[in-house]
Amino acid sequence: xxxxxxxxxxxxxxxxxxxxxxxxxxxxxxxxxxxxxxxxxxxxxxxxxxxxxxxxxxxxxxxxxxxxxxxxxxxxxxxxxxxxxxxxxxxxxxxxxxxxxxxxxxxxxxxxxxxxxxxxx
Amino acid sequence: xxxxxxxxxxxxxxxxxxxxxxxxxxxxxxxxxxxxxxxxxxxxxxxxxxxxxxxxxxxxxxxxxxxxxxxxxxxxxx
Amino acid sequence: xxxxxxxxxxxxxxxxxxxxxxxxxxxxxxxxxxxxxxxxxxxxxxxxxxxxxxxxxxxxxxxxxxxxxxxxxxxxxxx
Numbered sequence: 001x002x003x004x005x006x007x008x009x010x011x012x013x014x015x016x017x018x019x020x021x022x023x024x025x026x027x028x029x030x031x032x033x034x035x036x037x038x039x040x041x042x043x044x045x046x047x048x049x050x051x052x053x054x055x056x057x058x059x060x061x062x063x064x065x066x067x068x069x070x071x072x073x074x075x076x077x078x079x080x081x082x083x084x085x086x087x088x089x090x091x092x093x094x095x096x097x098x099x100x101x102x103x104x105x106x107x108x109x110x111x112x113x114x115x116x117x118x119x120x121x
Numbered sequence: 122x123x124x125x126x127x128x129x130x131x132x133x134x135x136x137x138x139x140x141x142x143x144x145x146x147x148x149x150x151x152x153x154x155x156x157x158x159x160x161x162x163x164x165x166x167x168x169x170x171x172x173x174x175x176x177x178x179x180x181x182x183x184x185x186x187x188x189x190x191x192x193x194x195x196x197x198x199x
Numbered sequence: 200x201x202x203x204x205x206x207x208x209x210x211x212x213x214x215x216x217x218x219x220x221x222x223x224x225x226x227x228x229x230x231x232x233x234x235x236x237x238x239x240x241x242x243x244x245x246x247x248x249x250x251x252x253x254x255x256x257x258x259x260x261x262x263x264x265x266x267x268x269x270x271x272x273x274x275x276x277x278x
Contacts, residue, residue, distance in 0.1 A: 002136040002137070003136070004136060004137075004140045005137065005140060005189075005192055005193045005196050007185060007188065007189045007192065020184075020185070020188065023184060024180075024181040024184040024185060025181065027180055027181070027183070027184035028176070028177045028178075028179075028180025028181045028183075028184065029177075029180075030180075031155065031176060031180040031183075032173055032176050032177055032180065035155075035159055035172075035176060036169075036173070039159070039162065039163075044162060044163050045162075045169060050169055054169055054170075054173060058173075090184065090187050090188075091187065
């Protein structure tokens with residue numbers, strides 16, 4: 001009797017499941033950052049402080065995951081070593097989100113920091 | 122030796138195929154639901170915080186669905 | 200004998216066509232239902248429940264779409 005393939009084999013260790021849970025967080029953070037970024041650019045999210053608050057929190061959560069697992073070989077192997085490799089592996093198309101996560105700061109702070117909105121004199 | 126039963130082979134094929142159908146449909150459905158949430162946010166039906174909370178939930182589920190799809194596809198290659 | 204073959208082929212074709220039509224109408228049904236559920240969210244206070252129903256409707260919709268696509272592609276139905 002042929003059975004369905006389970007998500008995790010019975011032999012899957014707690015460690016493997018834990019890594020999958022963490023990667024699921026990474027995945028959902030990328031999608032969220034991407035959406036919020038697009039909504040801000042489209043002016044759907046028009047409150048700057050709300051955009052900054054939400055994006056900062058997501059960036060912080062992402063950074064915490066990456067830092068906490070920096071030296072974890074198993075995690076790095078499953079993650080793929082980089083954000084772009086992770087996206088390739090799991091079919092994530094979210095260029096706005098990836099860009100934001102790579103820069104590590106919200107769009108609002110980025111412009112304040114570099115003053116790129118102000119033309120050079 | 123064993124006698125190969127073609128009906129068993131067919132059903133083995135259909136179990137994996139069926140599972141794949143369902144998982145792929147779920148993957149699409151999760152994307153649709155997340156898009157729907159984005160439309161709800163756009164027309165102010167839900168708040169940004171609710172949008173984030175639900176998108177995170179669906180996103181996690183989509184990740185596991187994709188891992189599962191990869192696993193079923195791998196098993197079909199043997 | 201010839202007539203019987205022809206008849207069988209016509210019958211198969213007929214049942215294939217009617218199955219396909221049935222599948223197509225189910226696809227429309229689930230798509231319409233999703234649109235309806237989305238409208239309902241705006242007047243509902245139970246978002247979780249509606250999201251669950253919406254998700255289910257999209258699963259039903261896509262499962263049938265995939266089957267129809269495979270059918271059209273391979274010329275046979277695989278359920």
